Amino acid sequence: MESNRRRSRRHRHRDKPPVAPKPAAGGAASCTVHNIPDHILELILLRLDSSACLVRAASACKRWCRVVADAGFQHRFRALRIVLGHFVVPGSRLGLPSDGGHPIFVPSPTWRSIHGHESSSSLDFVPKIADSRNGLLLLLKKGGRTEPSCRINPALVVCKDLGFGPNGPNFTEIRPFRYWNPGRVQSGGAAVRGDQLPAGAAELPPPVLGLFLLDAGRPGGVSLSNFKVVAVTLRDHRLVRGRGVPGACVYSANWHDVSCNWEGTIDVPNTIGSFFFAGRANGSLYWGTVSRGGASRVALVLDEVTAGSSQISVPVSMQMHGKYEAFFRVIGSEDGTTLRVVRLLDQQVRVHARLRGCDKWVLQTRVRLPVDAVVAEGGPVVVAAHETYVLVSPRNGKWIFSVDLETKAVERVRKMGVYHQDQAYPYEQQWPPTLTA
Amino acid sequence: MEVDKGKGEAEETRKVAEADRDTVTLKSSDGKLFEVSKEAAARLSTVLAGMIAGGSIDDNGTDLKQIGSEALENVVDYCNKHANSIPSAALISSSISFNTAPFKEPEEWERKFVDRLSHDALFDLVEAANFLGMERLLDVTCHKISEMMKGKSPDQIREVFNIKNDYTKEELEEIRQELAWAFYDD
Numbered sequence: 001m002e003s004n005r006r007r008s009r010r011h012r013h014r015d016k017p018p019v020a021p022k023p024a025a026g027g028a029a030s031c032t033v034h035n036i037p038d039h040i041l042e043l044i045l046l047r048l049d050s051s052a053c054l055v056r057a058a059s060a061c062k063r064w065c066r067v068v069a070d071a072g073f074q075h076r077f078r079a080l081r082i083v084l085g086h087f088v089v090p091g092s093r094l095g096l097p098s099d100g101g102h103p104i105f106v107p108s109p110t111w112r113s114i115h116g117h118e119s120s121s122s123l124d125f126v127p128k129i130a131d132s133r134n135g136l137l138l139l140l141k142k143g144g145r146t147e148p149s150c151r152i153n154p155a156l157v158v159c160k161d162l163g164f165g166p167n168g169p170n171f172t173e174i175r176p177f178r179y180w181n182p183g184r185v186q187s188g189g190a191a192v193r194g195d196q197l198p199a200g201a202a203e204l205p206p207p208v209l210g211l212f213l214l215d216a217g218r219p220g221g222v223s224l225s226n227f228k229v230v231a232v233t234l235r236d237h238r239l240v241r242g243r244g245v246p247g248a249c250v251y252s253a254n255w256h257d258v259s260c261n262w263e264g265t266i267d268v269p270n271t272i273g274s275f276f277f278a279g280r281a282n283g284s285l286y287w288g289t290v291s292r293g294g295a296s297r298v299a300l301v302l303d304e305v306t307a308g309s310s311q312i313s314v315p316v317s318m319q320m321h322g323k324y325e326a327f328f329r330v331i332g333s334e335d336g337t338t339l340r341v342v343r344l345l346d347q348q349v350r351v352h353a354r355l356r357g358c359d360k361w362v363l364q365t366r367v368r369l370p371v372d373a374v375v376a377e378g379g380p381v382v383v384a385a386h387e388t389y390v391l392v393s394p395r396n397g398k399w400i401f402s403v404d405l406e407t408k409a410v411e412r413v414r415k416m417g418v419y420h421q422d423q424a425y426p427y428e429q430q431w432p433p434t435l436t437a
Numbered sequence: 438m439e440v441d442k443g444k445g446e447a448e449e450t451r452k453v454a455e456a457d458r459d460t461v462t463l464k465s466s467d468g469k470l471f472e473v474s475k476e477a478a479a480r481l482s483t484v485l486a487g488m489i490a491g492g493s494i495d496d497n498g499t500d501l502k503q504i505g506s507e508a509l510e511n512v513v514d515y516c517n518k519h520a521n522s523i524p525s526a527a528l529i530s531s532s533i534s535f536n537t538a539p540f541k542e543p544e545e546w547e548r549k550f551v552d553r554l555s556h557d558a559l560f561d562l563v564e565a566a567n568f569l570g571m572e573r574l575l576d577v578t579c580h581k582i583s584e585m586m587k588g589k590s591p592d593q594i595r596e597v598f599n600i601k602n603d604y605t606k607e608e609l610e611e612i613r614q615e616l617a618w619a620f621y622d623d
Contacts, residue, residue, distance in 0.1 A: 032560050033582075033598045040567055043575065047583035055619035057586050059612045060594040062603050223615065 041067050086384055086391065086424035087129055087137075088400075103129055105427070106400065130211040132425035134222040136160055138213045138229060158213070160224055209234055209287060210277050214304050232285065232302060234275070250307065275300065276324040279385055281332035281339055288314070288328055295324050315341055315352050315361050326381035334387045340364065342385045349390055349403050367408045369401065384424040391424060461489065463513065464498035465506040471513040477520035483570035503568050508561035511554065515574055518546060543577045551581040590620075 033041075045068060048054045058068040067073060087103040131138040137159040209232040215222045229251040275287040278299065287300040299314045314330070329342040331351075339354040341361065351365040369380055369392060383400060384391040390403045402411045460472045479486040488494050501509060543551070554562065559578060566574040586594050591609075595602055604612075613620050 032557065033600065036560060036563060037567070040563055040575075040579070043579045044563075044582045044586075047580050048586060050587075052619040053587050053589075055612075055616050056589065056591050057594055059591040059604070059609065059616075060598070060602070061600045064600075 038067055042070075042073055045073070085427045087132060087427060088383065088424045089129055103425075106424070129425050131213045132427060133213045133227075134428060136213055136222055136224070136227060137425075138211060140211075158227065158229065209275055210285070212280075212285065212304075217305065230304075230307070276328075278325060278328060279330040280304075281330050282336045286330035288324055288330075290324060295328065299330065312354075313359050315343065329382055329385035329390075331385050332387055342382065342390055344380060344382055344392070347379060349392065349405075351405055365405055365408065367403050367405070367410065369403070370410055372399070372412075384426065386426065461485070461494050462496065462498045463509060464495075464500050465504055465509040466502050467506050469506040469509070470498045471509055473513045473516045474520045477516040481516055481519060481571050481573060483572075485569060501569075504565045505561060507558060508565040511558065511562050512565050512569065512571070512574070515550060515571075518550060519573075543580055547577045548581075551578055554581075 041064065045054060045057060045064070048057065054068060058065040086106045088106055089103045129137060130140055139157045139159055212230045212232065213222055214228055214230050216226045216228045218226045231251075274290045276290065278286045278288040280286070283304050285302045285304060287302075289296045289298045289300060291298075295316055297313045297316050299312050301310045301312055303309070327344045331340050331342055332338070333340060333353075338356070341352045341354075343350045343352070347369050349365075349367045349369065350363060352361040353364040354361050372394075380392045380394050380401075382390060383393050388405055390405065392401045392403055393399065399412055403409075404411070459475050461475050461478055463471045463473060465471070475489060479489050488499065493499075504512070551559065551562075559581060563575065563578045563582070565571075566578055585597055589597065591602075594600070602609075
């Protein structure tokens with residue numbers, strides 16, 4: 001009884017000042033945040049400079065969320081995809097998990113604006129990153145191994161970020177995959193499903209061109225409830241020796257439901273010696289090709305939705321040594337309509353755009369790199385490429401430079417204790433977030 | 438004859454003086470009168486500019502029934518201060534379109550102007566600026582309100598704006614899980 005009374009008194013006392021509803025106060029024109037029109041609320045929310053602020057404001061109440069979730073609002077709000085940082089993986093090849101060192105989280109300016117301090121940490125719990133999308137990571141677990149021939153036999157895990165710790169995002173393992181052979185998946189003690197094996201699948205898995213996290217076909221982008229893992233492979237042509245046919249092997253989030261799509265409608269000429277992953281752009285994955293003389297003009301395209309493959313011609317990469325993806329990348333445009341290519345040439349970052357409806361490319365941007373980005377022996381390499389910026393690092397230098405493709409500004413991002421030919425995976429969040437009012 | 442001529446001249450000068458009057462009188466919803474520089478009013482408010490050009494300004498006080506006296510006082514205050522401040526390039530470009538043109542930071546005096554306002558006065562001023570088509574004032578006031586949200590958790594935002602949380606526990610949890618990166622601090 002006594003405690004009851006005390007509680008109620010305390011309750012009353014605490015609630016009084018903030019919640020007391022405002023009487024209309026006689027002024028007919030009195031206006032509060034509750035009755036301002038939606039379009040003014042929109043103007044206010046548009047002024048928020050960080051997407052994190054916006055998301056927190058949207059979770060204050062449903063009306064604000066509705067305004068933020070409106071397509072028109074999201075069109076006006078500048079940021080479309082928020083890159084919070086990069087996992088830089090020393091000595092790795094893009095698209096393929098490698099035996100390089102532990103990834104290092106390098107925060108982006110957005111991350112710094114949220115946390116107010118710079119931080120980078122070695123993620124020693126993360127063994128090997130195969131792909132990173134929308135806060136989900138596709139990892140190769142310890143025990144998985146990569147063979148020199150790129151025939152891999154890994155255990156895959158999908159991880160989800162749990163929010164930020166002091167040094168970067170914390171991840172938790174959410175779904176293990178047992179990647180054994182395209183068409184065969186097992187996990188825990190579950191039975192191997194061999195019934196969907198393509199006829200003629202050899203004992204040895206075919207070479208893997210890359211492992212990717214894609215959305216499972218529902219709108220809203222990759223998320224916990226909407227993802228699949230795709231292993232892109234190259235199998236031998238059934239009739240012609242020495243020719244390869246690209247294929248995709250799909251593991252859906254409900255991993256029991258495994259399907260293997262062999263939709264390769266083109267075959268790869270036998271002049272092509274090898275492939276390098278050049279990036280993802282506008283809903284497709286791109287590989288550059290290397291033929292006998294060096295990089296060739298042919299690029300392999302795999303549609304993320306249909307898993308159908310095709311090929312296009314691209315401006316040729318001039319680089320004749322080292323890893324081709326360090327000098328040549330494919331990127332999209334922010335509106336998702338233009339295909340672009342980033343090349344490092346003559347100590348410049350050059351961006352070519354493909355003219356719509358034809359195979360012609362035009363030089364769109366050219367940015368000269370500062371001296372300290374190029375002095376190191378061997379010149380600069382591309383660490384990561386995005387719609388709006390490119391990360392470049394001198395081969396033997398310890399800095400990463402961010403090149404803004406719109407403003408052409410070159411910014412020294414941070415000192416790295418890593419080595420040349422690193423690859424970085426973005427830690428990004430999709431915008432718009434899947435908010436429902 | 439002489440007299441008539443003089444009278445005519447006087448009439449003429451009175452008319453000219455009226456047209457040249459450099460202030461307009463505005464009347465709030467509760468009947469209070471405010472004088473504001475005609476030039477500033479026309480420059481800062483598309484609605485007042487239209488009324489001045491269209492001759493629908495009433496010398497005895499143009500009725501603005503939607504605006505209370507406190508908000509109108511602030512509007513007039515803003516116009517007068519604006520007329521006295523040095524016009525800057527920021528103001529010219531910001532009046533094109535506030536959705537596409539990048540927002541120019543408020544100037545020092547504008548910041549002080551909105552900082553001294555109470556919560557209610559600020560929202561009333563937003564409404565008045567919207568009604569009068571005063572894009573720069575709308576910009577500055579919206580900016581001020583958005584600054585009150587920055588760096589705050591959803592709980593703190595609700596407290597500042599006296600908003601009732603109409604999410605269920607489950608809905609909030611779902612948002613937090615999906616968008617964990619935005620909730621680093623709580």
